[in-house]
Amino acid sequence: MKSEKSVVKIYKMKVAKTIESVRRLVKNARNAGEKIGFVPTMGALHTGHISLIETAKKKCDFVVISIFVNPTQFGPGEDFSRYPRPINAEVNICKKTDVDLVFVPAVRKMYPTENLTWVTVEKLTEPLCGRSRPGHFRGVTTVCAKLFNIVAPDVAYFGQKDAQQAIVIKRMVADLNMPLRIVVCPTVREPNGLAVSSRNQYLTERQKKDAANIYQSLQTCRNLIEAGTTDTRQIIAEMQKILQRIPSVEIEYISIVDAETLESIEKISGKVIAAVAVRIGTTRLIDNILVDAGT
Amino acid sequence: MKSEKSVVKIYKMKVAKTIESVRRLVKNARNAGEKIGFVPTMGALHTGHISLIETAKKKCDFVVISIFVNPTQFGPGEDFSRYPRPINAEVNICKKTDVDLVFVPAVRKMYPTENLTWVTVEKLTEPLCGRSRPGHFRGVTTVCAKLFNIVAPDVAYFGQKDAQQAIVIKRMVADLNMPLRIVVCPTVREPNGLAVSSRNQYLTERQKKDAANIYQSLQTCRNLIEAGTTDTRQIIAEMQKILQRIPSVEIEYISIVDAETLESIEKISGKVIAAVAVRIGTTRLIDNILVDAGT
Numbered sequence: 224m225k226s227e228k229s230v231v232k233i234y235k236m237k238v239a240k241t242i243e244s245v246r247r248l249v250k251n252a253r254n255a256g257e258k259i260g261f262v263p264t265m266g267a268l269h270t271g272h273i274s275l276i277e278t279a280k281k282k283c284d285f286v287v288i289s290i291f292v293n294p295t296q297f298g299p300g301e302d303f304s305r306y307p308r309p310i311n312a313e314v315n316i317c318k319k320t321d322v323d324l325v326f327v328p329a330v331r332k333m334y335p336t337e338n339l340t341w342v343t344v345e346k347l348t349e350p351l352c353g354r355s356r357p358g359h360f361r362g363v364t365t366v367c368a369k370l371f372n373i374v375a376p377d378v379a380y381f382g383q384k385d386a387q388q389a390i391v392i393k394r395m396v397a398d399l400n401m402p403l404r405i406v407v408c409p410t411v412r413e414p415n416g417l418a419v420s421s422r423n424q425y426l427t428e429r430q431k432k433d434a435a436n437i438y439q440s441l442q443t444c445r446n447l448i449e450a451g452t453t454d455t456r457q458i459i460a461e462m463q464k465i466l467q468r469i470p471s472v473e474i475e476y477i478s479i480v481d482a483e484t485l486e487s488i489e490k491i492s493g494k495v496i497a498a499v500a501v502r503i504g505t506t507r508l509i510d511n512i513l514v515d516a517g518t
Numbered sequence: 519m520k521s522e523k524s525v526v527k528i529y530k531m532k533v534a535k536t537i538e539s540v541r542r543l544v545k546n547a548r549n550a551g552e553k554i555g556f557v558p559t560m561g562a563l564h565t566g567h568i569s570l571i572e573t574a575k576k577k578c579d580f581v582v583i584s585i586f587v588n589p590t591q592f593g594p595g596e597d598f599s600r601y602p603r604p605i606n607a608e609v610n611i612c613k614k615t616d617v618d619l620v621f622v623p624a625v626r627k628m629y630p631t632e633n634l635t636w637v638t639v640e641k642l643t644e645p646l647c648g649r650s651r652p653g654h655f656r657g658v659t660t661v662c663a664k665l666f667n668i669v670a671p672d673v674a675y676f677g678q679k680d681a682q683q684a685i686v687i688k689r690m691v692a693d694l695n696m697p698l699r700i701v702v703c704p705t706v707r708e709p710n711g712l713a714v715s716s717r718n719q720y721l722t723e724r725q726k727k728d729a730a731n732i733y734q735s736l737q738t739c740r741n742l743i744e745a746g747t748t749d750t751r752q753i754i755a756e757m758q759k760i761l762q763r764i765p766s767v768e769i770e771y772i773s774i775v776d777a778e779t780l781e782s783i784e785k786i787s788g789k790v791i792a793a794v795a796v797r798i799g800t801t802r803l804i805d806n807i808l809v810d811a812g813t
Contacts, residue, residue: 242695339640340693346634372695398635399660400537400667
């Protein structure tokens with residue numbers, strides 16, 4: 224039986240708070256022959272998310288977005304409690320982007336008992352952000368496995384900005400034979416090059432200007448590779464110079480890795496990812512570019 | 519396009535060797551409104567498996583059985599290489615039990631690349647067999663997650679004989695919101711009480727007689743509980759006496775645990791599992807009973 228409180232109609236868009244109602248609504252759409260697209264988010268929706276939704280709307284008949292700030296992917300001392308949760312504004316954004324279904328579960332719906340089951344991806348989660356955020360990717364893969372099982376989409380959309388996350392999720396889907404396809408969409412940037420992120424809300428105007436240097440360092444990397452530089456140490460040194468110009472920027476890592484294995488490389492060849500993580504004040508920012516250097 | 523080699527018709531039963539063909543055949547059944555039952559096995563089919571299949575046939579419209587000796591659940595030095603694989607006999611058994619679809623993937627189809635993704639269940643996998651078979655349950659949960667994603671059943675059937683496995687799988691399904699139900703069926707026994715197992719094939723007639731003492735020890739446990747004994751140490755001592763009578767039996771563990779958490783208990787109350795693991799010669803055998811002692 225349909226519970227009146229578990230589904231709220233807003234124009235054509237529906238907002239579901241329970242797993243059962245999401246399953247029922249998606250099943251109806253699937254039975255009507257519709258292709259299901261899914262954009263998992265932690266809310267704090269920005270133009271990056273909107274571009275994922277727009278891509279999903281173009282390619283699918285029925286688009287589901289989840290808004291769930293997942294506690295299991297935050298480490299102790301990370302920003303779980305201060306992570307922005309402007310839920311009414313979010314629902315309005317979804318309405319404007321013509322989303323069909325918004326899933327906004329409470330934490331107790333997603334984790335009704337102590338969670339004992341974890342999905343982990345080895346190797347790919349070790350470098351880059353894996354080093355400074357132990358347990359983070361385990362939380363991401365576990366909650367994505369749960370959401371994929373609940374929503375049962377044909378396609379799920381992720382942003383290139385979280386390159387390592389996208390690669391890890393893709394590998395999980397392949398290794399566990401999950402019946403969906405992962406599509407990775409380009410990073411959306413502010414006019415000054417700063418990658419759009421929910422955590423940009425934490426930045427002052429001054430810090431946002433400083434943060435633009437992250438993308439500058441990545442562009443320098445691309446230019447050097449395109450000019451034929453193959454020594455990653457030399458490239459990283461140039462990137463470091465750019466970031467060190469800004470006193471407020473504390474570098475966590477600058478890495479150039481194989482785009483498939485995420486292993487560090489000494490000599491540029493094939494597809495590589497240049498990735499940067501910094502802290503500006505108390506805010507951690509990441510960005511990356513994919514460069515195909517040929518063989 | 520249907521590949522002629524990937525699906526072999528045997529009367530009404532089909533044998534699929536590829537993931538794609540299983541998915542297609544199950545999808546056809548589902549589109550026809552059929553309820554899908556699934557019995558995952560490692561082959562070496564015996565009356566225990568047949569009872570699972572018969573239960574599935576009663577409750578479901580379309581029954582899939584997988585036969586896959588999963589390398590990732592065997593530890594180094596365990597019996598992966600000598601595990602029985604009488605594949606033609608198996609297919610005949612399936613035909614007789616009116617299975618609709620047999621899935622017999624090669625290892626390279628299930629693990630086409632290095633497997634980096636693992637599903638693990640904490641706590642429940644630590645006691646009992648978890649202690650002596652590190653990595654075993656991780657292999658079981660991972661391959662079951664894969665098979666559930668490939669077959670997409672409504673219900674999957676497991677035997678009570680592997681009590682810990684059934685509890686671990688149930689917890690995985692609940693924690694990861696997998697869209698299926700797990701049904702646990704009673705242990706099937708030889709006339710002398712020995713739990714039917716693929717590994718009984720390794721036993722000589724003499725060893726089979728010796729192995730009957732495992733169930734005798736479990737029955738003694740049940741009798742003691744029903745007579746009001748609540749001290750688990752006392753019960754375990756009695757069970758130990760029975761097993762120690764037989765020189766060929768080497769006890770790995772005798773445990774009495776809470777039937778839900780699998781934690782050891784000192785005083786019997788509520789639902790408990792009495793579980794035994796022994797070695798007879800080089801063969802490892804397990805068995806258990808569920809006893810409801812009331813509160």
